[in-house]
Amino acid sequence: MNQSHFSFIQGPVSPQKIVEEIQLYDSEKQTGAYSLFLGQVRSDVINGKEVRAIEYTTYKKMVLKKFDTLSTRLFEAHDINGLRVIHSLEMVPCGGISLMVLATAGHRVAAMEACREAVDLIKNELPIWGKELFEDGEHVWKENN
Amino acid sequence: MHIYLFGILEEVTGQKILEARYFDSSDKLIRSLKENIPSLNEYSFQVSVNQEIVTEDTPLTDQDEIALLPPFSGG
Numbered sequence: 001m002n003q004s005h006f007s008f009i010q011g012p013v014s015p016q017k018i019v020e021e022i023q024l025y026d027s028e029k030q031t032g033a034y035s036l037f038l039g040q041v042r043s044d045v046i047n048g049k050e051v052r053a054i055e056y057t058t059y060k061k062m063v064l065k066k067f068d069t070l071s072t073r074l075f076e077a078h079d080i081n082g083l084r085v086i087h088s089l090e091m092v093p094c095g096g097i098s099l100m101v102l103a104t105a106g107h108r109v110a111a112m113e114a115c116r117e118a119v120d121l122i123k124n125e126l127p128i129w130g131k132e133l134f135e136d137g138e139h140v141w142k143e144n145n
Numbered sequence: 146m147h148i149y150l151f152g153i154l155e156e157v158t159g160q161k162i163l164e165a166r167y168f169d170s171s172d173k174l175i176r177s178l179k180e181n182i183p184s185l186n187e188y189s190f191q192v193s194v195n196q197e198i199v200t201e202d203t204p205l206t207d208q209d210e211i212a213l214l215p216p217f218s219g220g
Contacts, residue, residue, distance in 0.1 A: 039220045056219070059151055059212055062196035087219060099220045119220065127193075127212075128219025129152035141153045142218035 004071035004083040006064065012096030013038075013086050021084055025104055030081060033108040035115035039099035041092045049134040053093040054142065059127040070121045078114035080105040085118070087128060098130075146205070148178065149212040157184045172202040174211065190215045 009017070018038070025031050044051045071083050082104035092098045101122065103115035123144045130142040148163040155161055163182075168174040171192055179185045191198050191214045194205065198214070205211070 057151065057155075058219075059149065059193075059196075059214065061210075062193060062212070065196045123220040124217065126219050127151065127214050127217055129215065130218040130220075131152075141156075141215070143216045144218050144220065 006067040033111040035111035037101040043094040051132045054130040079110040080114045152215040
């Protein structure tokens with residue numbers, strides 16, 4: 001199994017898919033800790049209107065290139081043995097999972113720190129855009145803080 | 146040159162890819178694009194050359210892949 005892996009999925013990440021990702025490590029006997037982050041589309045209220053879904057688009061070629069650099073940095077900084085990321089594209093309704101980050105390590109601290117850092121890097125440095133859609137058909141472009 | 150637009154920039158220009166004549170530096174290219182497409186002046190964006198973000202004026206070849214990247218909002 002590759003040490004790090006990034007994939008896009010059309011629509012929400014299903015619970016079944018997340019289970020399958022965890023099961024990939026069943027045979028990795030050096031793994032003692034998993035840290036899993038799931039990002040879910042939240043029903044924010046913006047200017048009195050409720051968000052019903054987010055539509056994601058990306059610059060895929062750049063994401064894959066940047067992810068290689070980011071994961072190299074994370075493997076150098078933390079004693080982890082695996083990093084797997086799934087991000088949604090297209091429409092994810094509120095309550096749907098749009099991001100999964102799974103870091104594995106021999107011990108918990110490395111897994112948790114790498115997972116947290118990976119989430120921040122993914123949100124800040126990967127060219128992915130979310131359009132928040134309202135019930136009335138209007139939308140706004142999301143911006144990460 | 147092909148310039149790829151994303152997110153809100155694709156929406157406001159109605160174009161995914163812009164065709165521009167060759168400029169030998171990123172600053173010259175961006176200046177020309179902003180003159181020809183005034184709506185680009187209303188939005189903040191970063192520029193990438195061959196999938197790397199550039200923050201200073203950068204020499205260009207006519208084979209370079211340029212993209213205009215509005216603020217990211219993945220996750």
